[in-house]
Amino acid sequence: MFGNDHPVEIEVGFGKGAFLVSSAVARPDTNFFGIEIERKYQLLTAGRLASRGLSHVRVCAADAKQWFSQLIPPQSVAVVHVYFPDPWWKRRHHKRRLFTLDFAQDCLKVLKLDGVLSIATDVAEYFVMMQETLAQISEFSVIPLDPTIPGSNVETNFERKARMIGTPINRARYRKTAEAPPRPASSPEVVAESEVVADSAD
Numbered sequence: 307m308f309g310n311d312h313p314v315e316i317e318v319g320f321g322k323g324a325f326l327v328s329s330a331v332a333r334p335d336t337n338f339f340g341i342e343i344e345r346k347y348q349l350l351t352a353g354r355l356a357s358r359g360l361s362h363v364r365v366c367a368a369d370a371k372q373w374f375s376q377l378i379p380p381q382s383v384a385v386v387h388v389y390f391p392d393p394w395w396k397r398r399h400h401k402r403r404l405f406t407l408d409f410a411q412d413c414l415k416v417l418k419l420d421g422v423l424s425i426a427t428d429v430a431e432y433f434v435m436m437q438e439t440l441a442q443i444s445e446f447s448v449i450p451l452d453p454t455i456p457g458s459n460v461e462t463n464f465e466r467k468a469r470m471i472g473t474p475i476n477r478a479r480y481r482k483t484a485e486a487p488p489r490p491a492s493s494p495e496v497v498a499e500s501e502v503v504a505d506s507a508d
């Protein structure tokens with residue numbers, strides 16, 4: 307896709323693209339790929355990238371869950387960035403959340419060995435859920451937040467807003483330390499059953 311062998315970093319749900327644009331400007335030797343489900347944000351960000359002549363970035367309008375599960379080659383990505391995923395506050399809407407065990411396992415699958423998953427949110431309860439989910443995957447290890455790592459100090463749009471109103475920001479980084487064993491294919495019947503259970507629990 308990029309025509310070179312530079313490392314690839316993916317941002318999931320990049321919104322108005324502040325992180326993607328700033329990172330691409332600061333790091334020309336890294337390829338960036340953004341996946342955003344809202345077409346209007348993809349077009350907005352694509353325009354910003356094009357006006358700066360940044361050709362080492364690609365953005366698509368799609369569901370990241372589908373890309374991670376089916377389209378991104380395994381062991382191909384250096385860093386996955388997931389910043390301020392939609393909280394879907396109501397309990398009955400939690401099943402719409404991006405960050406599930408399946409998604410976390412797909413992050414592990416697409417990352418190269420030693421690759422990094424970087425997460426942030428201003429929703430404390432969502433952060434705990436993400437940490438608990440990732441704790442179930444033994445191939446991920448928590449690593450320190452090192453401000454000297456490229457990209458560590460680049461803000462997203464939501465992060466800027468949260469800082470302005472003084473909302474605490476929760477952040478963590480995980481390293482892939484081993485390959486995961488192959489996962490069994492998911493059964494449609496099981497998915498349907500779990501959705502019914504989730505509905506009745508609300």
Ligand SMILES: C[S@@+](CC[C@H](N)C(=O)[O-])C[C@H]1O[C@@H](n2cnc3c(N)ncnc32)[C@H](O)[C@@H]1O
Nearest residue numbers: 319320321342343369370389390392462463464
């Ligand atoms: C709360 S916003 C955060 C935007 C940006 N990361 C930031 O920090 O400013 C969440 C973004 O994720 C996008 N999103 C939600 N579900 C998605 C999915 N399944 N695949 C890709 N993007 C998604 C939304 O459209 C929205 O732009």
